[in-house]
Amino acid sequence: MKLYAFPIAPNPTKVRLYLAEKREAGAAIGVEEVMVNLQAGEQKSAEHLARNPSGKLPVLELDDGTFLTESLPILEYLE
Numbered sequence: 001m002k003l004y005a006f007p008i009a010p011n012p013t014k015v016r017l018y019l020a021e022k023r024e025a026g027a028a029i030g031v032e033e034v035m036v037n038l039q040a041g042e043q044k045s046a047e048h049l050a051r052n053p054s055g056k057l058p059v060l061e062l063d064d065g066t067f068l069t070e071s072l073p074i075l076e077y078l079e
Helices: 010-024 046-051 071-078
Strands: 002-005 032-035 059-061
Touching: 002 010, 010 071, 046 059, 059 071
Parallel strands: 002 032
Antiparallel strands: 002 059
């Protein structure tokens, strides 16, 4: 799985903190973090809009190629 995020954005931070807490508790979840630079406008690129047409973060890409695009559903899925 891949988590598309930006370090200082609030909703991606929720997911990143959840993953950090799981790691600290010994239940690491295999998620690769991919940074999307909001300051450079990368969320408006065709590549990112294919993942999430609204251009928002976070986005979780599942192993089957589907995407979850809201922080709460992402957290529920990971739990």
